Amino acid sequence: MLGSAGRLIRAVVDFALPALCALCGRRLAEDEVAVCMECLTRLAPACAPFCRLCARPGPRPCGWRGGLCSICADHGRQFERHRAYGLFEGDLARAIRLLKYSHRRSLAQPLGVLQARVVRADYILRQAEIVVPVPLHRTRRRDRGYNQSELLAQAVADLTGRSCTPRILRRRRATRTQTKLTQDERLANVRGAFWVGDPGEVSGRSVLLVDDVFTTGATLDACAAALLEAGARSVAAVTVAVAPAPPTGRGRT
16 A cells, blocks of 8 residues: 555656556557557457346356346346456456556556447447446545546546546445455445435436446446436446456455
8 A cells, every 4th residue: 555655756756767568568659558559459358258238258158048147137237238348367457457456547548448449339338428436435545545447437438528427426334345255245245335425416317337347246236226226317337347257156346
């Protein structure tokens, strides 16, 4: 964790040193941000087969009921649709980790570009009127210094011509990290954890939720439930990456 002094030192160093690609270390061109164009083009989009509702990939889609993964088929979803740019692996996973844990905030711009491509390509996601990031609890935000989902949401909003409302959705309480929890534990961990500060901002409107990684969708489901309870007409979601369901029932976010 970095304090305010540490963040200031990092900012000074970042300003003084030449800008290098976060993935390959090559010096960036003037029109490149955080990631060089060569590395950006190597970040491959996810390919089917995946669940038609939540976009989780699966090994045997023909066995899914109506094209739905087991979670969507058995429990349904609060969000109307989720889509992700790629799989949480390789350089894409590395870029997300650098954004999330290594204070490489500038990575939100190129990763947001990838999310914006997904939004433009999907009919349901394109209907969204406002963009809302998944919030961090204030203690975790203070420790990290920023909310990576908010940075992504602002980039998506700017690139798709929508407004971003970063403080509308809030956490009632701090929750355990989802990293080592089972699906049932994830659902219980975030159930009722979110609320909408000003329902008038979302009432009757279509909302696009933005987060970094989708594993089981427990967090996005809880966020969507709070938005719908506050009067949102519909909720869709976009993340940078989606992780396959782990065989043991344990996952990342």
